Amino acid sequence: MNLKGNATLPKPAPRQVDPQALAHEIVERLTYRLGKNAEAAKPHDWLHAVILSIRDRVIDAWIASTQKTYEEQGRRVYYLSLEFLIGRLMRDAASNMEMLDDVQAALSSLGVDIDIIAALEPDAALGNGGLGRLAACFMESMATVDVPAYGYGIRYVNGMFRQEISDGWQVELPETWLTHGNPWEFERREASYEIGFGGRVDPADDDEAGPHQMHWRPSERVIATPYDTPIAGWRGKRVNTLRLWEAQPIDPILLDRFNAGDHLGALAESNRAESLTRVLYPADSSPAGQELRLRQEYFFSSASLQDIVRRHQQYFGDVRTLADKAAIQLNDTHPAVAVAELMRILLDDHGIDFDEAWDITRQTFSYTNHTLLPEALESWPVPLFERLLPRHMQIVYAVNSRLLGEARRSGHFDDRAIGAISLIDEGGERRVRMGNLAFAGSHSVNGVSALHTELMKETVFADFHRLYPARINNKTNGVTFRRWLMQCNPGLFGLVREAIGDRFMDDPEALRDLDRFADDSAFQEKFLAVKRANKVALAELLRSRVNARINPDALFDIQIKRIHEYKRQLLNIIEAVALYDQIRSHPEKDWVPRVKLFGGKAAPSYHNAKLIIKLAGDVARAINHDPAVQGLLKVQFVPNYNVSMAEMMIPAADLSEQISTAGMEASGTGNMKFAVNGALTIGTLDGANVEMRDHVGEDNIFIFGLTAQEVNERRASGYNPREVIEQSRELGQALQAIASGVFSPDDPGRYRDLVQGLYDHDWFMVAADFESYSSAQRNVDAVWRDQAQWAKLAIHNVARMGWFSSDRTIREYATDIWKVM
Secondary structure, three states: OOOOOOOOOOOOOOOOOOHHHHHHHHHHHHHHOOOOOOOOOOHHHHHHHHHHHHHHHHHHHHHHHHHHHHHHOOOEEEEEOOOOOOOOOHHHHHHHOOOHHHHHHHHHHOOOOHHHHHOOOOOOOOOOOHHHHHHHHHHHHHHHOOOOEEEEEEOOOOEOOEEEEEOOEEEEEOOOOOOOOOOOOEEOHHHOEEEEEOOEEEEOOOOOOOOOOEEEEOOEEEEEEEEEEEEEOHHHOOEEEEEEEEEEEOOOOOHHHHHOOOOOHHHHHHHHHHHOOOEOOOOOOOHHHHHHHHHHHHHHHHHHHHHHHHHHHHHHOOHHHHHHHEEEEEEOOOOOHHHHHHHHHHHHHOOOOHHHHHHHHHHHEEEEOOOOOHHHHOEEEHHHHHHHOHHHHHHHHHHHHHHHHHHHHHOOOOHHHHHHHOOEEOOOOOEEEHHHHHHHOOOEEEEOOHHHHHHHHHOOOHHHHHHOOOOEEEOOOOEOHHHHHHHOOHHHHHHHHHHHOOHHHOOHHHHHHHHHHOOOHHHHHHHHHHHHHHHHHHHHHHHHHHOOOOOOOOEEEEEEOOOOHHHOHHHHHHHHHHHHHHHHHOOOOOOOOEEEEEEOOOOOOOHHHHHHHHHHHHHHHHHHOOHHHOOOEEEEEEOOOOHHHHHHHHHHOOEEEEOOOOOOOOOOOHHHHHHHOOOEEEEOOOOOHHHHHHHHOHHHOEEOOOOHHHHHHHHHOOOOHHHHHHOOHHHHHHHHHHHHOOOOOOOOOOOHHHHHHHHHOOOOOHHHHHHHHHHHHHHHHHHHHOHHHHHHHHHHHHHOOHHHEHHHHHHHHHHHHHOOO
16 A cells, blocks of 8 residues: 555554553453453453464564564575474463563453463464474574574465374374464465466577576466464564465366356365365375375475565565575475476576576575485475476476586596486486485585584485585584473473573573582472472373373383384383383382383374384283283373473473484484483484583483494494394393284284394394393483482483574574574
8 A cells, every 4th residue: 555645654552561451451352353251251262362462562573573674684584394383372472572471460360270271272283293393493593593584384274183092003183273263373365476387388488588498387376375473582582474375276166167067076176276285294105195295395385485586576676686685494305396496486587597597596595404314305206296397397407417517527426426416316217306406406505413414424415515515514403492491391490590590591501500509409309399290290181181190200201203113112112011021020129110101193104103103002001901010110102292292291201212223313302302301311322412412411311322333334244133132032022022912912913024124124223222222221220219319410401401502503504504693
């Protein structure tokens, strides 16, 4: 809207932040926004009214932050991620805006319990695990350290499935988090874009068009409509934007088909568009699943790139200066197609020469790799990629020609190395390698822990590293302690604050001041009391949800993460079976009471991962119902693990299981959350565990197992797992019990193949690490018996975890890669 003359619009008055003013506003929102009076309002009405009241203050800071960015005309960061596991936002936003105590007091004056209504807020189903939670921590930290940024992703209607356990098996159900709307988001229909698929590519019909300029004529189009969520940094210093894309059809209903009686066919275009943003990670075991996943990745990458380029032109004009004003970070390989999409925009929409377009693209993009697993680097069959994205296939071939020519001219690359860096995998079915495309199209490629980064140079990107030796760098992950200490563990937060003051709230490394209390018996007693209170709260929650009865005085041994063979939940379960046998065989020994808790989701098509969940349930049923164990060992699988459940389980943990096969976990962030909440870690020297050991001290962590180098040496030298198993009495007996049906009498052969895999190849070194793991667990028991010593080690962990703040990580990105600080 254009204003006439010098007219100015009125601005809203600043909102007060005190309990009385908030109470008045909450009732006002309840009445005039929700149409309810206080007497008739239900808990969900109060929740909505509170969110609206908090949101108003967030919006004030949001608008001010946006205006400041435009006025400064500086570079902005764009973070592209297929996942943003943001969790519930009410407490997070209120805490970061420094109004949580006032909100609680306001609600108390109205007779409303904040804990009751907070529990009703849906847990946004926008991610699966560590990758999405990292993206959420990074968004909060970017706002906290004053980095102007947009996050870009998909507004999944159902997102990651809701997990139920039926007869021990995982059942995937739709997650309906958006059923009643989302009061945090704002639709921005004016920033919608068309996204094309399929069709044909013609030469540009402009006489002045360059040789690389083409005209893509898609046969299918959908509309990408953005929904913006404000993400507040600590103390409201900056509020950034999380922009999520929803897919909508161009024609919601084909009336000619409908009127002809084809009522279902009339909605085909609408259904096809909506499927793009329905579910996170559709199973890609079928061709249709692969196609939908590639469509999703291109859909959100294209919408995001169009939005970034549009914004740049609006405020800076010449698209050739894009790299000076925009830093685009690819969070893992999923958005890698954005490299080809930016090339398409520069070549075809703006007529830029290929070489210049490639230089702009590489200077704009940077890429974070999160995995060394080749299958997780993603590749797409060439026919599928070419059918869906014919213009991008041309660009990939053109980039590949340039890349391979550069490598060949260097004189240091033979045919094997040329094949390794090629964007096209020629081994068997020809496939487009998205990890290689992301690497080639970025000026910076970073790992997420020191070990992972070095392994990148030696394994998956070894030949790329030889070609571009300065491109790979390390940025060890971190977590936001505002969420993972201050909010989810208020008891420990209050204790730490009482002991060392407030400085750690702004400078997490000031937690180190807590070290001097590690030997203080009075502080230890308070520390253990806080931990026990958290355990009691978790025990009550599990009793209400899954009818589990657990002893809060037992050692809480917790492994919560995505179910995958390399994360080795199987090793944990096998050790539980071995411990079960030992307790029954030697009831006279002084056994430490232990509760083993598992949580995590298995990919719908991942058979062995789902079988491991079933095994955990079968083992739990046998152990928990055996009177001979006398309650000394309990096992429980906690269904539908998500951010909200993590916020209950992590503060209650005594022992954190970080036991992946060395060399296979890129970093991990759960390990950091557990440690700063006072759990001791049992883990391999994998991912960020290595740096955690260095920071907390090797006497304050339980390390076991093969190193990454030793794993590779074992595999290379002809590892014989059968021999290892036969030499370990406890391991052999545990595996025999599992394979023979002791824990599955209804189906004695259920786990035979799973166990046989350990005998035949044991790729994830479960047998190789069993004895070391079992020994480390008995060492855990020994330390646990001396509660003063346990508290001392746990306090040291809390004190020395400050370096693992995501604020530190983001400052490193901002300084070294994005150049915005």
